[in-house]
Amino acid sequence: MVSKKQQEILNFINKNIEIKGYSPTVREICKEVNLKSTSTVQYHLNKLINLGFLQKSNNISRSIQSLNMKSKYSIPILGEISAGQPLIAEENYIGELPYFGKERNNELIALKINGDSMIEAGLFDDDLVVIDKSIMPTDGDIGAFLINNTEATVKYIDTIEKKKYLIPANKNYNNLIVDENISSIGKVISLFRDM
Amino acid sequence: MVSKKQQEILNFINKNIEIKGYSPTVREICKEVNLKSTSTVQYHLNKLINLGFLQKSNNISRSIQSLNMKSKYSIPILGEISAGQPLIAEENYIGELPYFGKERNNELIALKINGDSMIEAGLFDDDLVVIDKSIMPTDGDIGAFLINNTEATVKYIDTIEKKKYLIPANKNYNNLIVDENISSIGKVISLFRDM
DNA sequence: CTTTTTATCGAACATTTGTACTATAATTAA
DNA sequence: TTAATTATAGTACAAATGTTCGATAAAAAG
Numbered sequence: 001m002v003s004k005k006q007q008e009i010l011n012f013i014n015k016n017i018e019i020k021g022y023s024p025t026v027r028e029i030c031k032e033v034n035l036k037s038t039s040t041v042q043y044h045l046n047k048l049i050n051l052g053f054l055q056k057s058n059n060i061s062r063s064i065q066s067l068n069m070k071s072k073y074s075i076p077i078l079g080e081i082s083a084g085q086p087l088i089a090e091e092n093y094i095g096e097l098p099y100f101g102k103e104r105n106n107e108l109i110a111l112k113i114n115g116d117s118m119i120e121a122g123l124f125d126d127d128l129v130v131i132d133k134s135i136m137p138t139d140g141d142i143g144a145f146l147i148n149n150t151e152a153t154v155k156y157i158d159t160i161e162k163k164k165y166l167i168p169a170n171k172n173y174n175n176l177i178v179d180e181n182i183s184s185i186g187k188v189i190s191l192f193r194d195m
Numbered sequence: 196m197v198s199k200k201q202q203e204i205l206n207f208i209n210k211n212i213e214i215k216g217y218s219p220t221v222r223e224i225c226k227e228v229n230l231k232s233t234s235t236v237q238y239h240l241n242k243l244i245n246l247g248f249l250q251k252s253n254n255i256s257r258s259i260q261s262l263n264m265k266s267k268y269s270i271p272i273l274g275e276i277s278a279g280q281p282l283i284a285e286e287n288y289i290g291e292l293p294y295f296g297k298e299r300n301n302e303l304i305a306l307k308i309n310g311d312s313m314i315e316a317g318l319f320d321d322d323l324v325v326i327d328k329s330i331m332p333t334d335g336d337i338g339a340f341l342i343n344n345t346e347a348t349v350k351y352i353d354t355i356e357k358k359k360y361l362i363p364a365n366k367n368y369n370n371l372i373v374d375e376n377i378s379s380i381g382k383v384i385s386l387f388r389d390m
Numbered sequence: 391c392t393t394t395t396t397a398t399c400g401a402a403c404a405t406t407t408g409t410a411c412t413a414t415a416a417t418t419a420a
Numbered sequence: 421t422t423a424a425t426t427a428t429a430g431t432a433c434a435a436a437t438g439t440t441c442g443a444t445a446a447a448a449a450g
Contacts, residue, residue, distance in 0.1 A: 025407060025408085026409090035429085044427085059408060060408085061256040062407090063217050190387065221437070222438095232399040255437095256406065
């Protein structure tokens with residue numbers, strides 16, 4: 001599929017667009033990936049276009065566009081967590097949530113709210129919550145937690161009589177004591193709802 | 196400041212980058228804004244660069260970058276509506292909400308929820324709602340409405356015994372009958388909350 | 391009514407840039 | 421081994437493109 005050289009070219013194009021704001025020329029690619037001939041680059045470019053990684057307009061300078069490059073600050077949206085799968089596994093990936101904020105892409109994921117256990121906190125079924133994995137939720141925060149490494153849930157966390165609990169915002173649900181089966185994913189920092 | 200021609204050029208550059216993914220050439224700008232000479236465009240380009248609207252690299256094709264260009268699909272956030280001011284007046288503008296969706300920028304605005312009258316619908320104080328001005332809210336929808344041309348409010352709209360009402364989602368508030376003092380701004384299509 | 395500033399044009403020039411063609415290695419498949 | 425595919429180089433060309441210079445109009449300022 002994508003050869004080493006092609007990956008190198010792809011990376012350079014992405015980097016160039018990101019840093020400079022425009023795509024490189026064939027000759028600039030030449031230099032960067034140590035190819036002597038522009039036509040060799042053309043050759044690889046065509047391959048990459050056919051493979052669907054790139055796009056360009058004919059006879060127009062610096063018109064290469066990278067299709068695989070995700071939006072600069074998009075966040076992976078993860079759905080249900082299947083048993084045993086790590087949270088970031090491809091299997092759980094259901095989309096991308098574009099996000100504008102500080103550049104801390106790697107620490108952010110989005111989860112889809114399932115059910116109404118947090119309805120009184122304004123988190124409705126099918127809402128998307130953005131989770132910052134670099135922030136451990138502390139008392140009073142809403143956080144995302146992993147139960148038995150299989151199920152993700154969003155709840156308040158708080159201390160009651162010196163014990164930590166996951167606390168739903170819905171009278172019909174019970175508090176869940178935090179034990180070794182429960183690990184924290186991160187803090188919920190924002191919410192997005194499509195109506 | 197920015198002359199009419201310069202604004203035209205700026206708009207074209209922004210549009211071109213948005214649609215095609217790369218900046219136009221001097222000659223492309225020429226054609227679009229009906230200037231015969233490339234050097235006239237250069238002249239305006241330099242002005243725009245000095246004013247801080249644009250940026251470009253020397254001797255590099257299609258390297259113009261727009262600095263003022265808001266995020267691709269950002270939406271103006273409007274705060275309180277002051278008496279008599281039209282809804283889109285500068286005075287009400289409190290920021291920009293980046294938005295990724297279909298390209299229907301002009302029809303979208305964002306309003307900050309004030310108070311808890313819609314709390315049972317999951318719209319909390321300080322939440323931002325995105326409003327599509329091109330969609331008239333119909334029965335069952337949540338919409339944004341303008342009361343006496345002075346105050347904006349977000350409510351359910353519905354028909355009760357053949358009369359239209361604005362209906363809060365909070366038992367402590369009363370329904371408001373829709374009369375000639377109330378006009379519709381648009382339908383609430385999404386919600387964003389920062390925690 | 392001058393003078394200055396702003397805006398426009400035209401033409402020419404030097405690169406920059408995309409593309410095409412041919413020839414050869416290097417690698418892989420048959 | 422032979423044929424086919426993949427990767428690379430070199431060269432050449434035409435078009436695209438940024439830039440500069442001089443001349444003029446148009447508008448604004450004095």
